[in-house]
Amino acid sequence: MDNLTTTVSAGLRRLRRKYLTTKAQLSGKAFWCNALAGNSEVNISINSDLTVSCNCHDVDGSGHIGDLNRQSLAECLSGPVAERFRRRLAEGRLPIDGCSRCCDLRMADKDEAARRAETRRLPGFVMVENTSACNLRCASCPRTAIRNLRGKLSMSLDDVGRVADELAACGVRQIGYLNLGEPFLSKRIRRELEIIRRKSLGITINTSTNALAIDSDEKRDAALLIDAMQVSIDGVSQQTVTRYQRGSDFQRAYDNMRALVAYRDAQGLARPTIIWKYLLFWWNDRKRYLERAIEMAKEANVDGLLFEKTVSPFWGVPVRSYLGFHKRIGEDAGGGDRFLRLRPALSTG
Numbered sequence: 001m002d003n004l005t006t007t008v009s010a011g012l013r014r015l016r017r018k019y020l021t022t023k024a025q026l027s028g029k030a031f032w033c034n035a036l037a038g039n040s041e042v043n044i045s046i047n048s049d050l051t052v053s054c055n056c057h058d059v060d061g062s063g064h065i066g067d068l069n070r071q072s073l074a075e076c077l078s079g080p081v082a083e084r085f086r087r088r089l090a091e092g093r094l095p096i097d098g099c100s101r102c103c104d105l106r107m108a109d110k111d112e113a114a115r116r117a118e119t120r121r122l123p124g125f126v127m128v129e130n131t132s133a134c135n136l137r138c139a140s141c142p143r144t145a146i147r148n149l150r151g152k153l154s155m156s157l158d159d160v161g162r163v164a165d166e167l168a169a170c171g172v173r174q175i176g177y178l179n180l181g182e183p184f185l186s187k188r189i190r191r192e193l194e195i196i197r198r199k200s201l202g203i204t205i206n207t208s209t210n211a212l213a214i215d216s217d218e219k220r221d222a223a224l225l226i227d228a229m230q231v232s233i234d235g236v237s238q239q240t241v242t243r244y245q246r247g248s249d250f251q252r253a254y255d256n257m258r259a260l261v262a263y264r265d266a267q268g269l270a271r272p273t274i275i276w277k278y279l280l281f282w283w284n285d286r287k288r289y290l291e292r293a294i295e296m297a298k299e300a301n302v303d304g305l306l307f308e309k310t311v312s313p314f315w316g317v318p319v320r321s322y323l324g325f326h327k328r329i330g331e332d333a334g335g336g337d338r339f340l341r342l343r344p345a346l347s348t349g
Contacts, residue, residue: 006142008314016100024092024107031089032116034104036082038123043104044077045127045179046163049152052076054085055098056127056179059142061149062096073166074122090117122170128163128196129179130155131186135212137246140312146180154181160192164199174204177226184213190222197225208232208277210248211256220263223272230277230306231257236292240284244316258300265301275304281316290326297342305330307338 024030035043035054045053050068051061058064065085066076076082088095090113099105108116131154137143147153155163167175177183177193186192196203208230214223223229233253235241241250261274276297278284290307297305307329309321320326322336330340 006140006145009140009312010097012314013097013100017094017097020100020105020107021093028110029107030092030110030113031094031099032106032108032113033085033089033099033102034106035102035123036077036086036120037116038077038121040104040123041125041174042176043102043127044123044125045129046073046166047150047179048129048132048154048181049150050155050159050162051151054082055102055104056176057098057101059145059149059180063098068162068166073126073170077120077122086117086120090114122172124172125174125176126167126170126172127176127179128167129181130160130177130183130189130192132179132181133185134180134182135185136182136210136248139244139246139316141180154186155192157188157191157195160195161199164196167196167203168200172200172203174206177205177207178209182210182213183207184209184211184219184222190218190225193222193225204228206230210245211253211260212249214256214260215252217263220260223260224264224267224269226272228275229272230275231302232277232279233257234279234281235284236289236296240289243283244279244281244313254296254300257302261301273304274302275306276300276302277306277308280307280309280318280321282318282320283316285318285321285326287325290329294329294340297340301343303341303343305340305342306333308333309335309337 034040043055045056046068047053051064052066052068052073053063054065055063065082066079071079085095094100132146132150133153134143183189205226206228207226211231214220233241234244235250238250241248257276278293294305307326309318311317326338329338333339
């Protein structure tokens with residue numbers, strides 16, 4: 001099923017790429033990339049081996065635009081690969097299959113696309129993948145391909161220092177400390193975050209985690225250096241969670257999330273904001289499951305609960321959610337996802 005999911009997903013990206021290219025040609029339009037323009041809040045990734053990708057789901061390396069082992073971040077973003085991508089987009093062509101599903105792809109009149117290709121700035125947001133290792137085997141994640149793609153599994157502290165220097169040099173204001181791995185698997189994550197905090201004063205750090213490795217005061221202290229955190233637990237029982245998050249331990253993940261909230265609150269801190277992110281699939285989006293998740297989120301005292309619909313794997317699409325069965329839960333988080341704000345902002349520490 002894993003190979004089938006990967007094959008189908010790749011096929012759908014190729015088909016959508018052809019569709020969008022044909023649509024642009026027939027309408028006399030072209031494209032530009034919000035990420036390569038320096039405006040994205042989800043893409044541009046510095047990977048664990050210090051390669052740089054133009055998108056956060058570059059599982060085959062086709063989005064590599066540079067390498068910090070040989071170039072600065074600014075040089076990667078203005079280098080020949082990035083320039084070729086911009087030029088092809090302005091010609092009405094998608095340079096890689098990944099563009100077809102990227103939220104930063106924009107279609108525009110040819111004149112605007114050409115202007116956008118020549119107008120860019122250094123990014124305010126960058127993803128930093130401290131490790132590409134993961135302790136889960138999620139159903140739609142091509143884990144083997146990711147492992148084979150990266151020349152280095154995890155960043156060294158020297159690597160993190162180099163990355164922090166590049167972030168500071170480019171004036172990056174916000175980072176997502178994650179990408180295709182579980183960030184808290186690093187035994188040095190606290191020191192990594194301290195380096196980034198020291199070299200990039202005032203930077204905002206966000207992350208996403210499955211919480212399984214946040215099981216010590218050392219890891220919890222590392223979490224306190226983060227501004228906002230989403231904890232991915234996709235269900236309310238072992239059975240519902242491991243249907244997608246294979247290798248997970250529901251009770252352990254939930255207990256670790258709850259312990260982190262208590263650890264933060266005991267110190268009177270507001271950081272990090274802790275959101276339980278619950279991916280919706282057809283097997284876990286029944287009303288009774290969502291009501292139980294809300295109860296458990298309140299018991300864990302998290303700041304909020306995000307119900308997010310998924311399109312992957314294709315056989316897990318939550319039809320009830322797409323039909324709007326849950327639109328009365330919380331508030332609209334965009335795209336039909338629902339968010340429940342469970343706690344007012346705490347005083348800063």
